[in-house]
Amino acid sequence: MSKIGIIQFAPKLGKVNENIQTINELIASKRRCDLYVLPELANSGYRFKNRDEAVLYSERTTNSPFLNALVAIAVAKEAYLVSGFCERSGDKLYNSSVLVGPEGLIGVYRKLHLFLDEKDIFETGDLGLPVFDTPLGKIGMQICFDWMFPETWRVLAMKGAQLIAHPANLVLSYCQGVVQSYAIINKFFIATANRTGKERDLKFTGQSVLVSPEGIVLKRGEEEENKLIKHEVDLSQALNKHITPRNHALNDRRSDVYGDLNLN
Amino acid sequence: MSKIGIIQFAPKLGKVNENIQTINELIASKRRCDLYVLPELANSGYRFKNRDEAVLYSERTTNSPFLNALVAIAVAKEAYLVSGFCERSGDKLYNSSVLVGPEGLIGVYRKLHLFLDEKDIFETGDLGLPVFDTPLGKIGMQICFDWMFPETWRVLAMKGAQLIAHPANLVLSYCQGVVQSYAIINKFFIATANRTGKERDLKFTGQSVLVSPEGIVLKRGEEEENKLIKHEVDLSQALNKHITPRNHALNDRRSDVYGDLNLN
Numbered sequence: 001m002s003k004i005g006i007i008q009f010a011p012k013l014g015k016v017n018e019n020i021q022t023i024n025e026l027i028a029s030k031r032r033c034d035l036y037v038l039p040e041l042a043n044s045g046y047r048f049k050n051r052d053e054a055v056l057y058s059e060r061t062t063n064s065p066f067l068n069a070l071v072a073i074a075v076a077k078e079a080y081l082v083s084g085f086c087e088r089s090g091d092k093l094y095n096s097s098v099l100v101g102p103e104g105l106i107g108v109y110r111k112l113h114l115f116l117d118e119k120d121i122f123e124t125g126d127l128g129l130p131v132f133d134t135p136l137g138k139i140g141m142q143i144c145f146d147w148m149f150p151e152t153w154r155v156l157a158m159k160g161a162q163l164i165a166h167p168a169n170l171v172l173s174y175c176q177g178v179v180q181s182y183a184i185i186n187k188f189f190i191a192t193a194n195r196t197g198k199e200r201d202l203k204f205t206g207q208s209v210l211v212s213p214e215g216i217v218l219k220r221g222e223e224e225e226n227k228l229i230k231h232e233v234d235l236s237q238a239l240n241k242h243i244t245p246r247n248h249a250l251n252d253r254r255s256d257v258y259g260d261l262n263l264n
Numbered sequence: 265m266s267k268i269g270i271i272q273f274a275p276k277l278g279k280v281n282e283n284i285q286t287i288n289e290l291i292a293s294k295r296r297c298d299l300y301v302l303p304e305l306a307n308s309g310y311r312f313k314n315r316d317e318a319v320l321y322s323e324r325t326t327n328s329p330f331l332n333a334l335v336a337i338a339v340a341k342e343a344y345l346v347s348g349f350c351e352r353s354g355d356k357l358y359n360s361s362v363l364v365g366p367e368g369l370i371g372v373y374r375k376l377h378l379f380l381d382e383k384d385i386f387e388t389g390d391l392g393l394p395v396f397d398t399p400l401g402k403i404g405m406q407i408c409f410d411w412m413f414p415e416t417w418r419v420l421a422m423k424g425a426q427l428i429a430h431p432a433n434l435v436l437s438y439c440q441g442v443v444q445s446y447a448i449i450n451k452f453f454i455a456t457a458n459r460t461g462k463e464r465d466l467k468f469t470g471q472s473v474l475v476s477p478e479g480i481v482l483k484r485g486e487e488e489e490n491k492l493i494k495h496e497v498d499l500s501q502a503l504n505k506h507i508t509p510r511n512h513a514l515n516d517r518r519s520d521v522y523g524d525l526n527l528n
Contacts, residue, residue, distance in 0.1 A: 112518045112521055113516050113518065115508070115511060116508050116510050116511060117510075119510060124518070125518075125521075128521055129521065129522065145511075148448075148449050148507065148511075148513060148516075149449070149516075149517060149518070150414035150417075150418060150449055151418070151517065151518075151522040152518075152522060153414075154414060154415070155522050174448055174479060177441065177444060177445060177448075177479070178445040178448055178449060178479075180441060180445075181441060181442040181444075181445035181446075182445075184412075184438055184441075184442060185412050185413070185414055185442060215438060215441070215442075243412065244379070244380050246380050246381075246383060247379060247380060247409075247412075249412060252377050252412075252413075253413060253415065254376045254377065254388070254389075254413070254415075254416075257376055257389075257392055257393065257526070258393065258415045258416060258419050258525045258526050259523075259524070259525045259526030260523070261522045261523045261525075262521070262522050262523030
């Protein structure tokens with residue numbers, strides 16, 4: 001069994017140290033989890049005035065105060081963390097998600113589908129759809145608006161992901177229903193960690209969800225509370241893709257008709 | 265504006281004439297619709313003892329009493345109809361869906377994903393995922409368990425389908441939530457016409473839904489009632505795939521990463 005903790009909170013724009021402190025406080029508020037999932041851009045906040053401001057609040061994956069803090073948590077708690085991360089690489093910015101464990105930074109996913117003005121700030125993701133094999137099970141990542149694209153979730157299922165960690169900064173609440181559907185059709189767990197609070201003209205909607213492979217919302221956050229939302233799950237359930245003894249969510253696919261998605 | 269009518273009823277096993285009569289009565293119960301959608305296997309019923317019984321209750325698309333009755337309705341009402349149809353072709357059986365208009369039989373879709381014991385009875389669909397251009401707009405078809413496979417719905421959206429007519433014989437009620445999600449992510453209308461009633465060991469669950477491109481359930485049937493569920497929609501809404509002025513449900517797809525589905 002794995003204890004999953006969704007850290008729903010309101011990152012402060014450009015205040016990485018305050019954000020680290022909030023995360024530490026929320027983690028300290030409950031007994032340890034095996035995996036923590038944080039919102040999109042949890043190091044930087046979201047509503048940048050322009051690209052220059054985003055550059056200012058971005059971090060490289062080397063010598064990042066934010067990543068160092070996550071690794072320290074991972075070591076102290078013997079846990080894994082997935083977090084949104086405003087990433088600078090060379091001259092480029094990415095809306096990224098990092099997977100961190102006691103061993104350090106394990107992997108990065110860069111958001112494939114940018115929303116609205118993010119297109120002025122970030123490059124589109126160029127690291128594909130990685131799935132990482134951890135002692136907890138296989139973990140894939142998606143970020144916020146990726147929820148509109150069933151292809152990515154399907155690819156992650158076909159690559160064996162048992163849980164999709166999904167940092168988000170949602171302003172509407174369509175997504176939570178759709179991830180329930182993605183969980184059902186792909187038979188994996190989804191942890192959508194959505195932020196709360198206001199930033200400039202935007203209000204974020206919380207209501208983070210942990211969803212089972214049957215599409216059941218195991219735990220849901222409130223709209224405004226900052227909280228560690230915790231629940232224990234058996235990630236091995238996601239290895240069973242049988243719907244009936246004669247039906248299989250992935251093997252029944254008719255790729256002879258609709259082709260196949262790229263798993264490279 | 266198009267008036268969509270979902271004919272939710274309990275087909276009787278092997279009683280094609282009674283089924284035609286029920287359909288005629290339900291259609292006569294309200295003013296005309298532009299498009300009627302009926303459940304899966306509406307001519308034959310569902311729970312065949314074995315393949316031999318299914319052969320007995322199947323019909324060819326030529327000289328079919330059931331299709332002739334649908335065409336007569338289409339002519340009388342100047343309407344289009346989509347219905348599940350137990351189809352015999354040569355020595356083979358298909359769990360099919362037909363599109364009928366005043367001009368006669370327009371097209372056939374054969375279920376791609378067979379559920380449980382259907383695998384002993386029907387061949388898997390071999391007509392791909394056709395989309396038909398009617399005076400109402402472009403119509404695609406799916407049948408019942410196809411709901412588990414996001415690829416088919418995506419292909420139909422990419423081929424321009426504005427409404428998916430979805431005859432079903434559902435025994436559970438996961439599907440209705442998932443089609444709401446498919447409507448949101450593909451931005452088209454979905455009419456899931458589910459049957460009611462019992463047949464041997466199976467109880468069907470009704471609760472047919474007409475869903476908007478925003479995922480809103482415009483109309484939902486009860487669990488047990490046999491009824492023509494009617495609602496007026498503007499199918500041209502489904503032509504607009506913009507989510508924001510800068511985001512598009514189909515054009516934002518990252519086929520460079522996850523590949524593309526086969527649209528042939």
